[in-house]
Amino acid sequence: MARYVSEAVIRRLPGYYRHLRELEAAGVVSISSRDLGEQMHQTPSQIRQDINCFGGFGRQGYGYNVSELKERIGEILGLDQPHRMIILGAGSIGSAIVRYPTFPMEGFRTLAVFDSAPEKIGTELAGVPVYSVDALEDFLRRETVDIAVLCVPRDAAQATLDRLVAAGITAVWNFAPVDLVYPPDEVVVVNVHLSDTLQVLSYKMAHRGEA
Amino acid sequence: MARYVSEAVIRRLPGYYRHLRELEAAGVVSISSRDLGEQMHQTPSQIRQDINCFGGFGRQGYGYNVSELKERIGEILGLDQPHRMIILGAGSIGSAIVRYPTFPMEGFRTLAVFDSAPEKIGTELAGVPVYSVDALEDFLRRETVDIAVLCVPRDAAQATLDRLVAAGITAVWNFAPVDLVYPPDEVVVVNVHLSDTLQVLSYKMAHRGEA
DNA sequence: TAGATTGTTAATCGATTAACAATC
DNA sequence: TAGATTGTTAATCGATTAACAATC
Numbered sequence: 001m002a003r004y005v006s007e008a009v010i011r012r013l014p015g016y017y018r019h020l021r022e023l024e025a026a027g028v029v030s031i032s033s034r035d036l037g038e039q040m041h042q043t044p045s046q047i048r049q050d051i052n053c054f055g056g057f058g059r060q061g062y063g064y065n066v067s068e069l070k071e072r073i074g075e076i077l078g079l080d081q082p083h084r085m086i087i088l089g090a091g092s093i094g095s096a097i098v099r100y101p102t103f104p105m106e107g108f109r110t111l112a113v114f115d116s117a118p119e120k121i122g123t124e125l126a127g128v129p130v131y132s133v134d135a136l137e138d139f140l141r142r143e144t145v146d147i148a149v150l151c152v153p154r155d156a157a158q159a160t161l162d163r164l165v166a167a168g169i170t171a172v173w174n175f176a177p178v179d180l181v182y183p184p185d186e187v188v189v190v191n192v193h194l195s196d197t198l199q200v201l202s203y204k205m206a207h208r209g210e211a
Numbered sequence: 212m213a214r215y216v217s218e219a220v221i222r223r224l225p226g227y228y229r230h231l232r233e234l235e236a237a238g239v240v241s242i243s244s245r246d247l248g249e250q251m252h253q254t255p256s257q258i259r260q261d262i263n264c265f266g267g268f269g270r271q272g273y274g275y276n277v278s279e280l281k282e283r284i285g286e287i288l289g290l291d292q293p294h295r296m297i298i299l300g301a302g303s304i305g306s307a308i309v310r311y312p313t314f315p316m317e318g319f320r321t322l323a324v325f326d327s328a329p330e331k332i333g334t335e336l337a338g339v340p341v342y343s344v345d346a347l348e349d350f351l352r353r354e355t356v357d358i359a360v361l362c363v364p365r366d367a368a369q370a371t372l373d374r375l376v377a378a379g380i381t382a383v384w385n386f387a388p389v390d391l392v393y394p395p396d397e398v399v400v401v402n403v404h405l406s407d408t409l410q411v412l413s414y415k416m417a418h419r420g421e422a
Numbered sequence: 423t424a425g426a427t428t429g430t431t432a433a434t435c436g437a438t439t440a441a442c443a444a445t446c
Numbered sequence: 447t448a449g450a451t452t453g454t455t456a457a458t459c460g461a462t463t464a465a466c467a468a469t470c
Binding site: 260 | 460461462463464465468469470
């Protein structure tokens, strides 16, 4: 255990978490890597390797306790800690994030939304106040914020990120379709390039049945 | 050229496309794999390998013509063909997709939105009509639809997908946070599990500076 | 032509899979 | 106990990087 955890493993963890939660809800108490692999279309070997990056919580001859493994993966993902978020941009993507139903119960709480359009400032979005971006630095000085969600238009994204980093934000979830430039040791950025995934779909449609 | 194209390469293509479009807009005429690699934080080798999956359109001693390469990657991604989409679910994610600004100019056109809430049926979302899901099969019989975008709640996703597949839809862009079950030779599914990427961010925050 | 840079083959690196002894 | 299944090491597979001859 405690070996180096590759990006590939990290990206599979949420899938395990989701599947285990469903098994738990279905009343399944224990599961073997063989059965879990079958259900998730992975090899049992891969599942055991992945889980053992973090230490063995399986039992020989028995498998894994579903609730315990789910709980542990949740901890590894940091879901046992609450996260305080702000959203930059009160457009349609920003609205969708504020309203995303499962975030509150996963510990992700949105404190405020920031926008530059005067008609939006002072309103609320699903109960969350919309402030002027001018008040951003002030707000960050007063409140503890863990994650900034970037939902501003493409052309505003880099400048907004620069402000966030200067104000001490260390984690950004970016929805703007740009490759942002930032100091990697000061801030973690995870991109959701929606257009990219749609283009991957387009590729697969165009090249169906080639492989 | 014309070798097997791995998933890893496919997922990098939209990034190339985006970057080349920006270079083109900036008036850059040609670029070497060395410079492109530097700008995109990749090795020149990888860029040449990736591009050569599809045939050599570089010139020795010169590099690649930006516009030509962009155009060719666009074709490979299938962006030269128009795509007709429908959206399932008129909630906040569905609304965000209808309004996504760059889709129309990339050839992705939304024909209709389907929902089950009576108060939404008959209205419009950014100029696109909202129909009852009851009318789904009828609509698909009358109209040519390439892509269905699944934005329904978690618990309705599987049933909706089943209906889509039964009605002959062969490409689905899924936003519901579930692992859908489907016949892989009948339909291509690309998932956008928003919650997963947020959890990856959470992981990286919790384990900052470990590697 | 000489210099630069590709296309492509070979070497390396990392991730996935297989195997099996340890053990519940 | 015997059977099952893990944790872990070794083997394989695939993807990335390096090298270099071909050529613009």
